[in-house]
Amino acid sequence: MGLGSPLVAEYLNKKYGTKFPISPGGCNALTTKAFVQPDGAMFPCQELTEHFTTRGGKKIAIPRQSVLESSAKDIWESKLYNGLLSAFFKPDALKNYVPCNQCKYLGSICWPCPIPSLRGDRLVMHNCLLTMKKVKEEGIELNDKVQISCQDVINRASSDPPFRTEIVVSTDKIIKFFGYQMDTKDMRQIDNLTGMMKQDIRSRLKNFCTKHAEKTSKDENVNKIIIENN
Numbered sequence: 001m002g003l004g005s006p007l008v009a010e011y012l013n014k015k016y017g018t019k020f021p022i023s024p025g026g027c028n029a030l031t032t033k034a035f036v037q038p039d040g041a042m043f044p045c046q047e048l049t050e051h052f053t054t055r056g057g058k059k060i061a062i063p064r065q066s067v068l069e070s071s072a073k074d075i076w077e078s079k080l081y082n083g084l085l086s087a088f089f090k091p092d093a094l095k096n097y098v099p100c101n102q103c104k105y106l107g108s109i110c111w112p113c114p115i116p117s118l119r120g121d122r123l124v125m126h127n128c129l130l131t132m133k134k135v136k137e138e139g140i141e142l143n144d145k146v147q148i149s150c151q152d153v154i155n156r157a158s159s160d161p162p163f164r165t166e167i168v169v170s171t172d173k174i175i176k177f178f179g180y181q182m183d184t185k186d187m188r189q190i191d192n193l194t195g196m197m198k199q200d201i202r203s204r205l206k207n208f209c210t211k212h213a214e215k216t217s218k219d220e221n222v223n224k225i226i227i228e229n230n
């Protein structure tokens with residue numbers, strides 16, 4: 001049985017020697033569950049439908065797709081659903097969530113409900129906040145590793161620009177910082193990917209510098225001609 005919060009599970013295991021699984025926490029929408037209306041329309045959750053609006057009145061367009069017209073699996077695996085997942089659960093969109101914004105589980109195996117962030121609200125996870133307070137007071141170290149795959153890193157990187165930069169610049173450091181654990185195959189994939197991204201950045205920089213140098217030399221030549229003509 002999962003406790004709904006991997007942080008609380010890790011705390012209880014450390015403090016009392018229990019063996020609660022460090023299982024996914026937070027919201028189920030788009031990760032394990034969808035909601036189907038009586039007319040067959042499938043939406044990520046009962047709230048997140050085609051009528052969802054932010055507090056400012058902005059409508060978030062979640063198109064109506066029916067399980068009576070295409071299979072639930074096709075809708076679930078569609079680009080649209082995957083796009084919603086990374087848009088709604090991106091860690092930088094959830095930075096107003098307390099204490100999620102300091103939690104290693106955010107965006108790796110815990111995805112708190114995105115609705116408050118879509119409405120521009122702050123969300124306080126009271127159980128987790130209390131747990132973090134206890135962890136501090138009691139000097140307990142929550143240093144369990146979070147097992148993640150290459151795809152988890154890509155998902156987070158695609159929706160979290162600071163994370164993306166960090167993972168490219170110092171992969172090992174950021175993996176260690178978040179307490180992530182990856183098997184060798186996934187780690188190799190990440191190394192290949194970040195290597196390719198570094199190469200791409202280097203070649204863009206080189207192009208930029210070459211163009212800049214050409215422009216500067218052209219400008220200098222123009223200045224020289226102007227001076228000579230004067």
Ligand code: SF4
Pocket residue numbers: 005006007008025026098099100101103104105106107110111112125128129
């Ligand atoms: S603090 Fe937030 S991200 Fe961390 S376990 Fe609790 S609900 Fe999940």
